[in-house]
Amino acid sequence: MAGNWKMYKTAAETTRFLEQFRPLVENSRHCEIVICPPFPNLPAAVAAAQGTRIAIGAQNLFWAKEGAFTGEVSAPMIRAAGCSHTIVGHSERRQYFGETNETVSKKTIAALDAGLTPIVCVGETLEHRESGRTEAVLLDHCQGGAASLTAHQFSSTILAYEPARAIGTGKTATPEIAADAHRIIRDFARRVHGPQAAENLRILYGGSVKPDNIKSLMAQPEIDGALVGGSSLDATSLAWIVNF
Numbered sequence: 155m156a157g158n159w160k161m162y163k164t165a166a167e168t169t170r171f172l173e174q175f176r177p178l179v180e181n182s183r184h185c186e187i188v189i190c191p192p193f194p195n196l197p198a199a200v201a202a203a204q205g206t207r208i209a210i211g212a213q214n215l216f217w218a219k220e221g222a223f224t225g226e227v228s229a230p231m232i233r234a235a236g237c238s239h240t241i242v243g244h245s246e247r248r249q250y251f252g253e254t255n256e257t258v259s260k261k262t263i264a265a266l267d268a269g270l271t272p273i274v275c276v277g278e279t280l281e282h283r284e285s286g287r288t289e290a291v292l293l294d295h296c297q298g299g300a301a302s303l304t305a306h307q308f309s310s311t312i313l314a315y316e317p318a319r320a321i322g323t324g325k326t327a328t329p330e331i332a333a334d335a336h337r338i339i340r341d342f343a344r345r346v347h348g349p350q351a352a353e354n355l356r357i358l359y360g361g362s363v364k365p366d367n368i369k370s371l372m373a374q375p376e377i378d379g380a381l382v383g384g385s386s387l388d389a390t391s392l393a394w395i396v397n398f
């Protein structure tokens with residue numbers, strides 16, 4: 155269960171959130187919990203999550219280890235800050251910041267090389283869905299982000315299916331639509347990396363996940379977890395989702 159905070163919260167708000175959230179998930183041993191705050195708040199989040207099962211992740215990274223890349227942050231830096239995960243290729247980055255399959259692939263490999271678990275996002279837009287291209291887009295994103303990985307790298311990678319039309323709109327994909335997309339992604343994994351890799355692959359659903367729809371989404375055997383945006387900003391809501 156992962157929370158993507160996007161561009162919300164200061165460092166002080168991050169600490170306050172974790173102080174409130176920690177006791178609410180103290181006994182939650184059934185899943186991994188990852189929170190992804192903005193870069194400047196990673197140290198505050200790591201400090202506040204110390205000694206708990208809550209892992210901290212970044213929302214993006216650059217593929218070079220270091221260099222003259224003004225404004226960028228590398229995987230080793232994120233790792234050194236105490237993070238264990240990073241989101242890669244979120245649809246907002248594809249939409250607003252020119253992220254492509256090629257950059258997603260480079261960032262995924264950089265994250266793995268630094269010992270971070272990448273959460274690689276794939277998903278169609280409304281336009282893609284309405285023109286019947288959902289499967290082609292999903293396969294294209296999977297191909298771009300995960301086909302070049304070795305079996306070992308793939309086994310350390312989490313995929314997240316996020317249909318862009320469901321993000322921040324309150325319009326979650328129906329659990330059945332989400333499960334169909336997850337099946338397409340798992341079939342891809344089976345073809346490229348074999349049945350065991352497909353079986354072990356964790357695929358998260360993201361897009362308007364809320365306390366009141368988590369149960370029906372997670373009732374789909376194909377859905378292994380959630381990547382939660384808006385509802386992850388409130389400690390009680392995220393704890394409810396974790397403990398559904």
Ligand code: 13P
Pocket residue numbers: 158244316320321322323324360361362363381382383384385
């Ligand atoms: P919302 O949960 O706000 O729709 O955002 C989903 C998302 O983009 C998570 O990465």
